Amino acid sequence: GAGVSQSPRYKVAKRGQDVALRCDPISGHVSLFWYQQALGQGPEFLTYFQNEAQLDKSGLPSDRFFAERPEGSVSTLKIQRTQQEDSAVYLCASSLMDREFPYEQYFGPGTRLTVT
Amino acid sequence: KNQVEQSPQSLIILEGKNCTLQCNYTVSPFSNLRWYKQDTGRGPVSLTIMTFSENTKSNGRYTATLDADTKQSSLHITASQLSDSASYICVVSARGGGADGLTFGKGTHLIIQP
Numbered sequence: 001g002a003g004v005s006q007s008p009r010y011k012v013a014k015r016g017q018d019v020a021l022r023c024d025p026i027s028g029h030v031s032l033f034w035y036q037q038a039l040g041q042g043p044e045f046l047t048y049f050q051n052e053a054q055l056d057k058s059g060l061p062s063d064r065f066f067a068e069r070p071e072g073s074v075s076t077l078k079i080q081r082t083q084q085e086d087s088a089v090y091l092c093a094s095s096l097m098d099r100e101f102p103y104e105q106y107f108g109p110g111t112r113l114t115v116t
Numbered sequence: 117k118n119q120v121e122q123s124p125q126s127l128i129i130l131e132g133k134n135c136t137l138q139c140n141y142t143v144s145p146f147s148n149l150r151w152y153k154q155d156t157g158r159g160p161v162s163l164t165i166m167t168f169s170e171n172t173k174s175n176g177r178y179t180a181t182l183d184a185d186t187k188q189s190s191l192h193i194t195a196s197q198l199s200d201s202a203s204y205i206c207v208v209s210a211r212g213g214g215a216d217g218l219t220f221g222k223g224t225h226l227i228i229q230p
Contacts, residue, residue, distance in 0.1 A: 004159070033218075042120075042205050042220035043160070091159055105150075107159030 002026070004108035006092050012114045013082045021077045021111045025094030032075050033105065034067055035091040043091055049075060082115045089113070118143040120208050120221035128227045133196055137224045139189040139206030147209040151180050151191050154203045154223065163191070163204075193226075201228045 005024045013019050025032050031050055035043035036059075045059040051072035060067070064083075069075040079086055089110040095103045120141045129135050141149070148167045152160035164173045164180040166189070172181050177194045193200055203223040210219070 035220075040222070040225075042207075042222045044220070045218055093159070104162055104165070107152075107161070109157070109159050 004092055004094050004106050006090075006108040006111050008111060009109060010112050010114075012116060015082060015084060015115055017082050018078065018080045019082055019113065021079075021090050021113070023075045023077070023092030023094075023108060025073065025075070025092070026106055027073075029094035029096055029106075030072075031095045031097060031103075032069060033093045033095075034075070034077050035093065036061075037089040037091055037110070039088075046077070046090075079113075082113075084115050087113055087115045118208070118210060118219045120206055120219045122204075122206050122221035122224050124224060125222070126225040126227070128229060129196055131196055131198055131228050131230050135193050135196060135226070137191045137193075137204050137206075137226070139191070139208075139221055141187050141189070141206070141208045141219070141221075143187075143208040143210045143219050145211045146184060146187075147211040149180075149182055149189050150207040150209070151178070151189075152205040152207060154205055156202070160205055196228045198228050198230060201226060 007022045033048050034046040037043040047067045048056040049069045052069050064080045066078045089112050091110045092108045093105040095105045097103045123138045150165045151163045154160040163175050163178050166173050166182045179192045182189045203225050205223040206221040208219050
């Protein structure tokens with residue numbers, strides 16, 4: 001079956017532009033996570049959805065970052081007025097249930113965002 | 117603050133040799149610990165997940181250990197292959213969720229040389 005997919009795989013944006021990154025989780029997965037991974041670093045948590053509810057957005061670095069999952073499946077991470085420090089790989093992961101349990105998290109390939 | 121420290125930062129070994137990667141954590145209250153393999157340009161892929169009561173788990177040539185008392189874990193790779201070249205990330209989950217629900221280490225970058 002299909003895994004987690006993300007699009008676009010690569011995005012180059014000029015400073016100040018808005019971008020939208022898409023995540024298609026595995027069908028039926030309740031939980032969805034967004035992470036930011038800087039070069040040579042581990043992923044950093046951004047936000048978490050359970051179905052359409054955004055239960056935790058404490059990792060979003062500023063109010064320029066916004067995520068939604070309106071129908072409980074596809075999610076979009078939007079970054080407004082991009083800055084150079086936003087350059088990173090944005091990973092999406094999904095899992096069957098709440099992250100408190102050791103349910104497997106399946107990661108997408110990521111979107112590499114470069115802000116010039 | 118919850119933290120996960122991994123060592124070494126990078127490691128180069130010859131094909132066929134064994135190696136051990138380390139992970140120390142200060143996450144509390146502990147729920148589970150995971151090791152992920154991340155190939156260049158790809159998302160992380162889970163290797164093992166261990167809860168408090170488990171102290172060892174194997175997945176093929178990968179064996180993870182967990183000492184919840186000392187808050188240490190290791191990932192042992194046996195008879196390394198060129199395809200093992202990747203970053204290995206230790207992730208510790210805290211009970212109760214929140215921003216520290218999942219804490220990622222920075223990873224160990226492993227290179228297998230022929």
